[in-house]
Amino acid sequence: xxxxxxxxxxxxxxxxxxxxxxxxxxxxxxxxxxxxxxxxxxxxxxxxxxxxxxxxxxxxxxxxxxxxxxxxxxxxxxxxxxxxxxxxxxxxxxxxxxxxxxxxxxxxxxxxxxxxxxxxxxxxxxxxxxxxxxxxxxxxxxxxxxxxxxxxxxxxxxxxxxxxxxxxxxxxxxxxxxxxxxxxxxxxxxxxxxxxxxxxxxxxxxxxxxxxxxxxxxxxxxxxxxxxxxxxxxxx
Numbered sequence: 001x002x003x004x005x006x007x008x009x010x011x012x013x014x015x016x017x018x019x020x021x022x023x024x025x026x027x028x029x030x031x032x033x034x035x036x037x038x039x040x041x042x043x044x045x046x047x048x049x050x051x052x053x054x055x056x057x058x059x060x061x062x063x064x065x066x067x068x069x070x071x072x073x074x075x076x077x078x079x080x081x082x083x084x085x086x087x088x089x090x091x092x093x094x095x096x097x098x099x100x101x102x103x104x105x106x107x108x109x110x111x112x113x114x115x116x117x118x119x120x121x122x123x124x125x126x127x128x129x130x131x132x133x134x135x136x137x138x139x140x141x142x143x144x145x146x147x148x149x150x151x152x153x154x155x156x157x158x159x160x161x162x163x164x165x166x167x168x169x170x171x172x173x174x175x176x177x178x179x180x181x182x183x184x185x186x187x188x189x190x191x192x193x194x195x196x197x198x199x200x201x202x203x204x205x206x207x208x209x210x211x212x213x214x215x216x217x218x219x220x221x222x223x224x225x226x227x228x229x230x231x232x233x234x235x236x
Contacts, residue, residue, distance in 0.1 A: 027207035027216035031062040031097050036222065061226040062218030063096045063158050067234070070142040077213045084152070084235045089142025092116075092154065092232070094135045100158050102129045103166045104137055105187060107153040109146065113192055115184040116143075116154070120174040127162075127170050151235035155192065157199075158228040165195040199229040206230065 025033070035058060068075035070089040084090070094117075096102070105113035118127035121139040129135065137143075145152050157163060162170075169185050205220045219226035 027062065027205040027218045028209055030060040030205065030218040030220065031064060031216045033060055035059050058160075058222070058224055059098050060218050060220065060222045061096075061098055061100065061158065061160060061228055062216060063094055063156065063228055063230075064214050064216045065092060065094045065156065065232065066212070066214045067092055068142075075142075079213060080215070080232060080234055082235055084145055084147065086145060086147050088145045090145055090152070090234060091142045092137045094137065094156065095131075095133065096129055096158055097131050098160075099128070099130050100160050101127050101162050102135070103127060103157040103163065103169055105155050105169070105192070106143070107148070107155075108186070109148040111189050112186040113155065113189065114186045115169045118170055119184070124173040124176070125171055126173060129158075145234065147235050151233045154232040154234075155196075156228075156230050156232065157195075160224065160226060163195065163227070165191065165198070196229060199227045201229075204228065204230070 067078045067080055068091045069078040069084075070076075070091065075091060078084075078090070092104070094102070094104070102117055104115070104117035106116050107113050116137045117135065118125045119137070119139060122135060143152075157166060166187070169187060171185070203219050203221050203226075205218050207216045208214075209216065217228055217230045219228050
């Protein structure tokens with residue numbers, strides 16, 4: 001068994017003990033936490049069986065991301081804070097801890113946000129994602145940085161169900177072994193800000209693990225309708 005898997009299994013094994021001690025759980029703890037029981041109040045019944053509610057088994061929804069700078073053809077793990085320079089090529093790797101729907105957009109100099117995920121190169125453009133998979137963005141080669149305003153900006157949204165306001169970024173599934181020549185769709189700053197206001201940042205727990213060069217982001221509410229939305233900046 002590889003060292004990485006040992007770390008994961010150790011974190012999972014340690015979580016229940018931490019919960020019993022009443023210790024404060026980190027974003028990394030919650031990312032690797034085992035499934036728990038969620039009771040949905042929206043499914044409550046009236047009358048004699050008013051206490052009966054629909055229960056769902058789910059984990060605390062979360063994602064983790066890391067960055068690589070391409071030096072020649074070799075990807076090197078890198079910190080989001082830099083140093084980054086105009087002309088550098090970067091790649092973002094995202095992994096989630098459950099199934100869900102993923103949207104990633106990249107801010108353009110015009111102010112619009114262009115889709116990075118879903119992309120036809122991965123699962124024919126499906127935005128349904130699974131745990132245990134690292135999704136590399138861009139998948140084939142690094143994104144050349146222009147650092148408009150001094151920083152490159154990305155927004156990552158993960159939800160258990162499709163987000164209606166972002167579905168314009170999702171196209172029909174591509175045919176096997178084909179790549180569309182059409183530019184990726186964009187979404188306006190106004191629409192994106194309206195969408196972000198739907199997901200309270202107070203629900204999120206964010207932890208940067210320096211030893212892993214990884215950032216963990218989880219929705220600590222543990223609700224079935226949990227959403228994770230985080231902005232990533234490269235540069236200042």
